[in-house]
Amino acid sequence: MARVVVDVMLKSEILDPQGKAVERAADRLGYSTIASVRQGKRFELQVDGPVDEAALASIHELAESLLANTVIEDFTVRVEDN
Amino acid sequence: MSPRVGVVTFPGSLDDRDAQRAIRLAGAEPVALWHGTTDLSKVDAVVLPGGFSYGDYLRAGAIARFSPIMTSIIDAANDGMPVFGICNGFQVLCESHLLPGALTRNDHLHFICRDQKLRIENTTSAFTSGFAANQEIVIPLKNGEGSYIADERTLDELEATGRIIARYIDGNPNGSRRDIAGITNEAGNVVGLMPHPEHAVEAGFGPSLDGLTFFTSVLSRLVNA
DSSP: OEEEEEEEEEOTTSOOHHHHHHHHHHHHTTOTTOOOOOOEEEEEEEESSOOOHHHHHHHHHHIIIIIOOTTTEEEEEEEEOO | OOOEEEEEEOTTBOSHHHHHHHHHHHTSEEEEEETTOOOOTTOSEEEEOOBOGGGGOSSTTTTGGGSHHHHHHHHHHHTTOOEEEETHHHHHHHHTTSSSSEEEOOTTOOOEEEEEEEEEOOSSSTTTTTSOTTOEEEEEEEESSOEEEOOHHHHHHHHHTTOEEEEEOSSOSSOOGGGEEEEEOTTSOEEEESSOGGGSSBTTBSSOSTTHHHHHHHHHHHHHO
């Protein structure tokens, strides 16, 4: 069964306070080379049947309508090798 | 017969009973609506209450937006039915694209629960017509994801068209762009507000009775319709 991964990230211009909090914690732990942290979401979709153009188009539609809020988030869709 | 105002209960709604009480105190008949049906029970207006629908999974309001009842509410709202989203309800309205923009995590990351001062800047929407222009009110605010965000063009348009119904004053509690606490759509029938007017409707409970005016506003519109 093929796996498709959808990554959702806050748009770069949107403040990411959760990422900031992680960034501060990392700095406190001594990871001084970590310049910044952005936190996102990863969705792993198991897909029945072939992951052809039509399947990817429908996953794209799902990502746009449900998985991401495109007012504040960007997403990428990629097929993962088994 | 008094107007019927529906209050939707989603899994995780918290303030549905308080919204029903506010509607009753305003003089209308509250009608409980269930998220899992498309039946609006012939209501004249709808309130989407506060809480954590679907546990805020995915994004606050994101899953509620695709519940069966929302299909009917989106159609009815586009036909002009008054719809009032409070807190989580405001998030649902943004996720439904009935209102522009989005609500994101408070900039300081803390959940806030306090009495909040607001200035009412729109007195023509379905839920704010009973206020005086620039009236200052105090109602409870309680949320973790109340920071209103939209692009600059949308914010300019909201300001230019008088669609910001209320702004935070004496301090912005969550990083909302331009101190926005609530907005309305172009037609003025769909209103979203982050603080909670339904908790300020009865003497002895809450910081004021200021919240009642949101509910009496829509009542007078329905009675005069």
